[in-house]
Amino acid sequence: xxxxxxxxxxxxxxxxxxxxxxxxxxxxxxxHQEANSTSRENSIRWGSSLRVKEGEVAVFVxxxxxxxxxxxxLGPFDKTIKTANLPVLTNILGAxxxxxxxxxxxxxxxxxxxxxQVRFAVPYFDAFDPRLPDHGVPIAVRGTLTFNITDYxxxxxxxxxxxxxxxxxxLQIQDAMRRNVKEVVMxxxxxxxxxxxxxxxxxxxxxxxVTERMKTRLEGDxxxxxxxxxxxxxxxxxxSPYYEELRxxxxxxxxxxxxxxxxxxxxxxxxTQRINAENLEDTLRHQREEAxxxxxxxxxxxxxxxxxxxxxxxxxxxxxxxxxxxxxSGGEGGGGMNPAGMMTxxxxxxxxxxxxxxxxxxxxxxxxxxxxxxxxMPTTQYYVGVNGQQxxxxxxxxxxxxxxxxxLTQQSLVWKQGMAGWEQAGSVAELSSLxxxxxxxxxAxxxxMPNP
Numbered sequence: 001x002x003x004x005x006x007x008x009x010x011x012x013x014x015x016x017x018x019x020x021x022x023x024x025x026x027x028x029x030x031x032h033q034e035a036n037s038t039s040r041e042n043s044i045r046w047g048s049s050l051r052v053k054e055g056e057v058a059v060f061v062x063x064x065x066x067x068x069x070x071x072x073x074l075g076p077f078d079k080t081i082k083t084a085n086l087p088v089l090t091n092i093l094g095a096x097x098x099x100x101x102x103x104x105x106x107x108x109x110x111x112x113x114x115x116x117q118v119r120f121a122v123p124y125f126d127a128f129d130p131r132l133p134d135h136g137v138p139i140a141v142r143g144t145l146t147f148n149i150t151d152y153x154x155x156x157x158x159x160x161x162x163x164x165x166x167x168x169x170x171l172q173i174q175d176a177m178r179r180n181v182k183e184v185v186m187x188x189x190x191x192x193x194x195x196x197x198x199x200x201x202x203x204x205x206x207x208x209x210v211t212e213r214m215k216t217r218l219e220g221d222x223x224x225x226x227x228x229x230x231x232x233x234x235x236x237x238x239x240s241p242y243y244e245e246l247r248x249x250x251x252x253x254x255x256x257x258x259x260x261x262x263x264x265x266x267x268x269x270x271x272t273q274r275i276n277a278e279n280l281e282d283t284l285r286h287q288r289e290e291a292x293x294x295x296x297x298x299x300x301x302x303x304x305x306x307x308x309x310x311x312x313x314x315x316x317x318x319x320x321x322x323x324x325x326x327x328x329s330g331g332e333g334g335g336g337m338n339p340a341g342m343m344t345x346x347x348x349x350x351x352x353x354x355x356x357x358x359x360x361x362x363x364x365x366x367x368x369x370x371x372x373x374x375x376x377m378p379t380t381q382y383y384v385g386v387n388g389q390q391x392x393x394x395x396x397x398x399x400x401x402x403x404x405x406x407x408l409t410q411q412s413l414v415w416k417q418g419m420a421g422w423e424q425a426g427s428v429a430e431l432s433s434l435x436x437x438x439x440x441x442x443x444a445x446x447x448x449m450p451n452p
Contacts, residue, residue, distance in 0.1 A: 014044060016058070016081075017051035018109035024116060024149070025164040028107040044081070044105055052077040055113025057152050061106040061161065062092055072152070108161045110152050115227060118145045118170050120177045124237060127186050129196035135242035137196055141181050141206075143231035145173065145214070147224045155223035169222075176217055177210075177229075184209045185234070197247050200234040207231045277387045280407045284384075284391045287398050380430070385413035385422060403434040410435050 020026050030043070052058045052075035060071040071086045083090040089103065120143060126136030149155050159169070184206055189196045192205070199206070207229055215226045236243065381393035384402070393416075394402065402408035410426025425431045 014048035015051065016044070016048060016107055018053070018056065018058075020109075022114075023109070024111055024114070024166045024169070025159075025161060026109045026111075027161070027164070028109065044103055044107070046081065046103065048081050050077060050079060050081050050085070052109070055111070057110050057112060059108045059110060059152070059156065059161065060086060060089065061108065062088065063104065063106075064092075070156070106162070108164075110149060110155065112149050112152065115146050115148050116170075116224075118147070118173050118177070119143075120145060120174045120181075122178045122181045125182055125186075127196055127199070128189070129246050130190050130193075131195075132242065132246060135246065137240045137243050137246065138237035139185055139199065140233075140235045140237075141185065141231060142233045142235075143181075143207075143229060145177055145229050146227040147173070147218060148227060149223070150225045151223065154219075158221065158223035173218070173222065176221075177214065180210050180213045180217070181206075181231075184213070195246070197236065197243065200236050203231050203234055206234060280386055281391065283405070283407060284386070284394075284402075287394070287401070288392075291395065291398065380416065382414045382416045382431075384408060384425075385415075390415075399431065400434055408434070 014030055016028055018026050018028065050058060050073060052073050054076040056075050058073040058075070058077070060073070062069045062071075069088045069092070071088045073085065079085060089105070092103075122141040124138035124140045127139045128134075128136055185199060188194055188199060188202065188206065188209075192202075194202065210231070211226070211229045214229060218224050218226045379395050381395055382399060383390045383392040384394060384399075385391075399408060408425060410424060412425045413422040414425045414428060414431065415422045426435060
């Protein structure tokens with residue numbers, strides 16, 4: 001039997017398919033039958049062919065006393081209608097029609113692939129700046145909304161398929177867009193602390209806020225998926241009597257804000273310079289104290305030997321006095337010779353002699369060492385100008401440390417004894433090496449290793 005042949009129950013076999021190019025929901029009807037032209041409009045012959053393209057779904061709707069039931073055939077699909085393909089129909093028909101009689105169903109095709117664009121325009125409406133709440137300025141907004149259908153079951157739940165009108169559907173979306181755009185634009189100056197005259201520069205911020213609102217609205221109320229909202233323009237009516245007043249007010253506030261920020265920056269710079277100068281002065285003070293301490297320790301070290309000799313001399317003098325006392329002690333009434341004391345004195349005298357000899361040898365060695373030690377090298381010292389005040393003097397090692405810390409630069413003023421006046425450190429030949437860039441080694445490159 002051919003696809004368009006006659007079945008045993010009479011009537012032509014049908015090819016159920018959608019050949020529309022631009023549609024969101026399209027209702028199929030038997031060939032040569034217009035809407036409401038016959039009572040058999042929804043009569044489908046068993047064994048008809050169903051063709052569903054990729055990116056669309058065919059919905060079979062079966063009217064029942066207690067509501068409607070649906071079968072969904074997701075494309076791509078190109079087969080003869082059988083109970084195995086339509087499980088809901090199997091439960092409805094059973095064996096009542098003998099598998100041959102027509103059955104009643106409405107067939108709708110829903111486009112899942114197409115991106116549907118809705119252009120919208122919000123005509124001029126009054127928005128208000130929080131600084132002048134009684135002065136409304138007209139604003140208009142234009143853009144495009146893009147959506148598609150991803151959850152067709154949800155879409156059918158929120159929209160009637162019977163006599164579905166895409167134009168009415170788009171009008172409903174446009175109305176929702178206008179309400180949300182107006183609310184976002186009117187509330188932005190207050191919520192963001194933004195001058196109203198600068199709202200037209202906030203297209204991205206308005207776009208993001210409207211998208212967040214509309215995504216929930218389209219999914220919850222229309223059953224469609226929002227892909228993008230693209231606001232192309234936000235226009236302020238610059239002919240409005242209050243626009244120039246708001247613009248001048250915003251310009252004055254912006255100028256005062258910029259001046260205040262400049263003053264803060266200058267104050268921060270001055271504070272930074274003052275703190276750096278104090279830190280430099282503190283560093284120089286610590287270095288002076290360390291230099292004085294090192295010099296004091298060197299002086300004490302030089303006189304340590306002499307101090308030790310003085311102490312030993314005092315000990316020997318005390319010992320000699322004790323020797324004299326022992327030589328005369330022990331007689332009656334304190335007179336006469338004391339042999340035991342004499343012996344003791346001789347023993348102590350020997351010990352004292354040895355100690356005296358050792359002391360003299362030590363003194364001689366110390367004096368010899370002092371004679372053999374060369375005098376300290378003369379130290380070159382410079383004064384450094386810091387914030388109009390002189391600091392120092394500093395030795396070359398101290399100046400090297402200051403240069404490494406960035407506290408002494410080529411522009412710093414320096415002076416030492418013998419100079420006619422203060423000069424920049426970079427122009428003093430003796431100090432030029434402090435600012436020369438360091439180079440590792442002598443720059444020589446070793447030759448390649450010989451092959452073994």
